[in-house]
Amino acid sequence: MPAQAVEATSTRASSPSPEPIEQRVFRAGHLSIGLTLPMLPAGQIVADFNEQIALAQHADALGYRALWVRDVPLNSADYADPVGHLDPWVLLGALAANTTRIALVSGAIVLTLRHPLHIAKGAISVQALSRGRFILGLGSGDRPPEYAAFGADGDARRELYKRHWETVAAAVGSASRVIPDQAPDGAPEFMLLPQPPRPVSLLAVGSGGQSVDWIARHSIGWMTYHREPDAQQARHSMWRAAVERAAPGEFRAFGAALRLELSDDPDEAATPVALGYRAGRHALAALLRAMRAHGTHHVSLNLPSSPRPPREVIEELAEFVLPEFHTEG
Template sequence: MSDYGHELRFGSFLTPSVHNPDQVVALAEQTEAAGLDLVTFQDHPYNAEFLDTWTLLSWVAARTQRLQISGNVLSLPLRPPAVLARAAASLDRLSHGRFELGLGAGAFWDGIEGMGARRLTAGQGVTALREAIDVLRGVWDDTATGPLRLTGEYYPVPGMQRGPKPAHDIDIWLGAYQPKMLALTGQKANGWLPTLEYLRSPDRVTANRLIDEAAIAAGREPREIRRLLNLFTVDVSSRSRGFLQGPVAQWVDQLLPLVVEEGFSTFLIGRDDSRLIQTLGQEIAPALREAVARERAGGEVGGGPTRTTVALAERHPALDYDALPPSLVSSSVEPGDPEYERVRHTYSRHGSPALVIRPRNAAEVVDAVTYARTQDVPLSVRSGGHGISGRSTNDGGVVIDMSRMNRVQVLDRATRRVRLEPGARWGDVAQALAPHGLAMSSGDYGDVGVGGLATTGGVGYLARRYGLTIDHVVAAEIVTADGRLLRVDDEHHPDLFWAVRGAGGNFGVVTAIELEAYEVDNVVYAQLVADATDTARLLRRWGRLVEDAPRELTSFLSLFPGRRGNRLPR
């Protein structure tokens, strides 16, 4: 058994066809809408039938909200690492930490050489890739002093300014098959990204062993390395009953051993098939997660990633980590874990929690609340948005981060009833409701989280006509401090329902909210700049204008100090 205990992830591996760019973007957007975790694209710059992958990655990052993006895999010989490092960090910052770097040593050398790059042997390619990883990590290292200087046969760096630092610690996943590449994966990479059809089962076992041995020799814990897998010959409608060519239950039965016996934890579907993407997100992924959770809870395989000695030393002594329920092990982040820097802070507040739990469903929220009650440390709840108040992180306590519970559903168009999970962002809600002609007043920025705003107030651009967001809450699902999951509305626990609308997380952890949206067609938005030198007069005039305006108009006024010599044109 070699289950490395990683949380399962699912995604798509799309063809960047130049002939139908709108379709590939639509499939990427559907990957996110289906609840999948990441979208990846082939990278063949020498192929005129393909869009440039880096340009496509940037475009898709701008068109999505939470989806991770990566090349699968980027061709290193045509993407010099010093430039690639800055491009990757920039895209990661622009996408708020959603970029990962799938990288290959090079293939299809006739095309690569035809574009002016040097043809390398297999051994030279491994050496070049090793140097490239050092360059990438060196550019991203903001703790080092002075410029980056590296000697190298293929990618020397005589003297380069470091930075920018990415928004999170970017994973480097290597497409590797041969022993030297597998050893490099164990020594320096964060993930192994092969294709199933290129590897028989014995070859996969051998490859995992080589990666593990190289990791241990390099002083690393093998479970630090995520195992990803591309799947091409797949279908949910086939009657052939071949491998991954059949109904959902067959997929679960056949993928389960790849997780618990071979350690793979990320599966990427290499077919541009809208129906398959939808089925993967809505049916296969949840069913496989449940099956894996049962296996791990039974103690037959590892329940979570083994931490290194360095990571274990970062644990807070006040917290009993061993008491964490098995259902939460794979979804929790400790100090010292690679993802900790990404989840410890909020948009405007810094924190150093002892543990961040990221539940995927209401049952895991129950387990998280029950566990937190046994620990004599602070408890914070985070919906996934800005956290301006500072209550959604802490020092030395537990944070329940709801960002993975982010579904948006229209339950009944006739009654305009919608169901939102607290980890969704209001930009996602607006996109989901717009095709139905519905909207909800929801803050003034698309990255605001649903949970915090919908339980405390909810002032937005439609508030003057429709009121606060909490005015439209008709029901909520909430986990109370005693570990009960309750549905509250006017008829069920009405006092708690009254309290939920405006009290934030003081009465429990909200796992879903139902609201009555309202009919909205076209919206007009304008941003005006005025001279506020006579501030009092401006405020009085603005107040009168708003009072006299129709209720459909909501106006916000922001006052900023003028800069020297910066006057409005007359």
């Protein structure tokens, strides 16, 4: 075998999917739908992750566009959200090996509490295992006591976020390079292998303490929590203005994480709940149409513990809601 072929085989992973995965999730004028893991039945706070993998495979087959994985380092009885999460890199690796088409998105890796080179290594690993289906969502964490538990300074998170972002971006980009924390005399030049099938795209999840102009310059888009429609529309207008200032003429995505309690009555009207709605499928479709009209490109549905089994919910949505939004071309 020629030396060039040996090098290509040993350093670069398998061929990627035919289009950049971010274009399947975020497209101008379209809205796609994803799911946040874990999806739990009522009363369960620690997931059976074998069942989560099975649900992920089912979502892949049903045509959902993305699976979102949270980074929750620690749990506390004082937290309102008691769900037990796997380490995100472990779960993302399992998802990469057990799905074929759906995008895998970290929503979000806590950039300020992990070393950026560890994050970069995890990102290129998932990108390789998934054959180019990974989007690296990055956040700063929103629980100050966790900073103290990790010996980090919460007051420094804004600068830390920017500095770590630069290191990660350099390592997972098309011209990958390692920015070391320190470079003593005689230190070797480092690299990260294997090279992924394509560079890893970086997505801002939340603001990370940064301005929207900074996010528009550095990220493929901005993912936020759901807000009531007027507030969300104002937020989107602010985002579009920032994109025009910071990246004129370029596409930058806008997405939202939406909590959904899907009623078994398809005609039930939408009722606001924390960070989302309880609604029947007809009202949900109407809400999604309005979000699309206002410029939202992706919605990640968070299905909290509810009386309806998650499999039943995602099957109903796949049959009656997804076809309207997941048109090709």
